[in-house]
Amino acid sequence: MPKNTKKSFPGNLIPFDRQFFTGKEKFTLIGRGSLGGKAHGLARMREILEAEISPLFSPDIQVVIPTLTVITSDFFDLFMEQNDLYEVSLSNQRDEAIAQAFQRAELPAQLVGDLRALIAQVHTPLAIRSSSLLEDAMFEPFASVYATKMIPNNQLDPNIRFRKLVEAIKYVYASTFFRDAKNYMLATKHTSADEKMAVIIQEVVGSRFGNRFYPQISGVARSYNFYPLGHAKPGDGVVILALGLGKMIVDDGIGWSYSPAYPQANPPYVSISELLEQSQTEFWAINMGPPPEYNPIKEMEYMLKFSLEDAERDGALRFIASTYRLRDDKIVYGIAEGGARIIDFAPILKLELISLNTMLRALLKSCEEALERMVEIEFALSLDEKKGVPARFGFLQVRPMVVSEANVDVSLAELMGARVLVATESAMGNGVLDNIWDIVYVKPEKFSPNKTETIAAQLEELNRKLGASHEPYLLIGFGRWGSSDPLGGIPVNFGQISGARVIVESTLPEMNFMLSQGSHFFHNITSFRVFYFSVPHWEKYTIDWSWLKKQQAVTETEFIRHVKLPAPLKVKVDGTTSRGVIYHD
């Protein structure tokens, strides 16, 4: 009988051998197409993690890429063709209609056997993640553009587990053509028809606590910090940690942020009560309990938010929280005493229970060297319940960060003057723009927190028109852009405002908003080099509303105005001082 000889697969990866956890290889492929950006990033880091990072921190921290298999993009092509899905996908149908059409379609015959075999032996939660080809080709992050679906995968019946996996894959495929993704494409000079999707099926790092499953820590680490505080420099980077799934950081914009150069420094706060208010009070977990209402086209079908009390009952706060002691108005490390809990990761960052920060610095450096640019990484940690160590560090993603290094100076004097439309000492980005002829702004006299969803819809419509004619614009609004709470700001996603090259978020005297400082769109802002201005009304530098009102509107609705100027605006942002200014002619 002839001998088996191995042929090379993309990235020298090994084909899935129907042994997910038990196989020798923990990073495998189904198919022979492309890996997509996310999986490609992980594949590049695989050997570095094993050879360089893991030995340094073992046995206290086990550094791994959680077990995964990638369904390569050739199956996406086959799925689309076999089910004639391009017409509905590229139509203007609602996301739900597209998702339903994808659910009705059938996965290719040569794929389902591997999925069936996988599901037969895996009973723990899985993340079904998108890995887009354009992301890979453009070497730019498409963060939060496509769906990731978490499934508990704990049903006794393998038929049900299989069905849930299949539904999740179809949902991720469908998300390639959702409205947000199409809008997003407008900013990339591509269309959704160019896009292809690989899918990552990956174990979720974490532990099961009764009816929920979550990592004790999830986090994001970035090489560059646009908002360095105290002694920290932008190049020191920034780390944000949170309890539970990383959605809390990426989508809700909540977490414990610190400079890796100064891990013991607290973020600035006026009073302890302010710190208590701003720190994490809830966390995301996978629902392992009674199934929710059946809804295969809902990304969050199996995700639930829980309170810190739940986490404490689970025993998950022991190594990550401090306690506010009322009797002497102090914060003490750990949770030995009663009192309000603060998720500040003090036992790890300040008492160095595990050398997480040292490891993150090493990891950032290795990733920067591998990708030859600044990076952002996502990770999750599960800790030993009793001792904290050994900890299992799951490396989930690495993305390039686009940081302009042009030298732009904005002096304090420049922030004042007759031609200044907007000025701030809290701007993100770095560079100069002089091609913005259009301004879209929310009318301050009409803005109401109760109308933010209507405003979001009107902005989307206008964005589509401007995007279609490739006209970049300045966007001005109130509250946190991208807020998940409509009362806290305008609940857009980046796709709905993808044509904006400068975004201004402001406040009004009668509203007490916390500004987001770009946290909801962080990846998009950095990758598309969008300038982001935070201009609270109480600061001395504000917006020249009277000049804006005098400009002729091209389009005007109840809540927004679109102004086209006779001459372009000049926008300057100094990344080192965070000063930014916009001049009109």
Add this chain to the structure above:
Amino acid sequence: MSHKSFSSFEMAQSQFDRVAAWLELDGTTKDLLRWPMREYQFLIPVRMDDGRTKIFRGLRVLHNDARGPGKGGVRFHPQETIDTVRALAMWMTWKCALIDIPLGGSTGGVICEPHNLTLREQEQICRGWVRQLHRDLGPQIDVPAPEVMTGAQHMLWMLDEYEALTGKRVPGFITGKPVGMGGSVGRLEATGFGLVFTLREALKELGILPEETKASVQGFGNVGQYAVRLYQQMGGKVICVSCWDQKDATSYSFKKESGIDLDGLLNITDRFGGIDKKRALDSGYEVLPGSAWLEQSVDILIPAALENQITEDNVRLIHPRVKIIAEGANGPTTSEADQVIKERDIFLIPDILANAGGVTCSYFEQVQSNMNYYWEKDEVLGKLDVKMTAAFDSVLELAKKKSLSMRDAAFFIAIVRVAQASRDRGWV
């Protein structure tokens, strides 16, 4: 094609004897397993459309049901013989045991030429066949299915007759029903796709990439068509297919070196899998003698027509490039040809493994019918793939371990399972 001198059943028995000897089966077990347990031969009078009555011969053979109810197709073929039906029933027993589904083996048929029969006449044959046998058929006894020149419509007529006779709705009586009438999605594709699942595993074993291979296929019926489809989707190129031409009463091979266009060919193919010769020529195909499929310079041969196709007479015409033969038909290779194939180190995926997708999916259909429930297609095909791949792996593992051919290893596993079930029941 020489049906006169060749005995399928003798071939099936000799395959059994060889493995039984290795296994050192006792005499009683051998006696039980080398013959069918039940046989039915009967007559079916049918009033033809022209008013005359014609008598057709019907057959049903149940080889062994130690592991579960009998399962096997009903063939309509003018050259049908009890000898062939016995062989097919025996192979069904081994196939079900190898793929590890709880069914025994049976096969039936009617000696007739469907090309020359109207649909009404065929319906009468179907109903007559069931009337004669219904007491010994049923979900717990013996479950018929489509085979050569029978399809979903025939199965539905048979089901309807059975339900009329028993006064019940019994969708699990038969498989291969139309989807929407108790049939299973994926059943049509099952045999062809199942074959390609095993072919895929064989390619992996040999370290060959599908997109670097070419194939030639004998037979363009259900099995051949779906095998071609999935193989092409995997990246392989089919350069030749052959089929029977009813009008000329001979077979032809249709060749295109750049690769056949499956959908284009299907547009010029009749319901029995016969390709329109003239239109094929117009579409740029070379039309060659029926035997030419075997001689092509390809990596893979897929005999997916009838038994006794690769014989001592033609086995040496197989091109030196051929590395794999995947048997889509039942018994397409004679024992003598088998020996030559072995000597040439061609990787042979034996029929009881390669074409077991059909009966596996029939079993899935029966389970769904008995539950009056349905599965989605990806669920059916996912389960099918897992079953086929697991069976392939176990055969390959045994073949390597005991230095057996894939065919002998497959028979080895199947016979051990059936013999054990017979012993467990206290039959031997």
